[in-house]
Amino acid sequence: xxxxxxxxxxxxxxxxxxxxxxxxxxxxxxxxxxxxxxxxxxxxxxxxxxxxxxxxxxxxxxxxxxxxxxxxxxxxxxxxxxxxxxxxxxxxxxxxxxxxxxxxxxxxxxxxxxxxxxxxxxxxxxxxxxxxxxxxxxxxxxxxxxxxxxxxxxxxxxxxxxxxxxx
Numbered sequence: 001x002x003x004x005x006x007x008x009x010x011x012x013x014x015x016x017x018x019x020x021x022x023x024x025x026x027x028x029x030x031x032x033x034x035x036x037x038x039x040x041x042x043x044x045x046x047x048x049x050x051x052x053x054x055x056x057x058x059x060x061x062x063x064x065x066x067x068x069x070x071x072x073x074x075x076x077x078x079x080x081x082x083x084x085x086x087x088x089x090x091x092x093x094x095x096x097x098x099x100x101x102x103x104x105x106x107x108x109x110x111x112x113x114x115x116x117x118x119x120x121x122x123x124x125x126x127x128x129x130x131x132x133x134x135x136x137x138x139x140x141x142x143x144x145x146x147x148x149x150x151x152x153x154x155x156x157x158x159x160x161x162x163x164x165x166x167x
Contacts, residue, residue: 004135082108
């Protein structure tokens with residue numbers, strides 16, 4: 001188990017790809033090779049199952065299996081943040097708890113597609129954090145090209161100021 005992510009986290013946290021075979025299955029040997037490659041490059045942390053990590057292509061079972069496998073391979077050498085974005089809050093919470101129980105140092109959440117105002121985004125994160133629990137560190141994944149959910153620096157600061165678990 002690693003130390004929970006907090007505001008002291010510094011450095012490069014690479015967002016890892018999720019490798020697939022030609023048949024569309026998770027490529028486990030390539031996942032292992034990626035872990036070792038990133039660590040040899042000197043990253044200070046890793047992030048998996050984000051928007052660019054192909055998380056949306058995985059079933060919940062595959063996400064769980066990939067999370068557990070990846071965390072076992074990293075074996076506490078660097079902190080790992082696990083993307084748990086999901087259109088259903090209950091499922092997001094379930095995936096978050098699985099990730100934390102497997103040794104993640106925090107979870108990453110993107111706003112839902114369709115949130116059009118900053119007030120909606122701020123409320124969504126308040127609801128997600130309340131459901132996850134304030135003890136779970138949350139990283140905000142800002143990728144409006146995919147989510148169409150734009151937030152200003154002031155809007156983001158509202159989330160951070162209201163929720164110390166957002167790091």
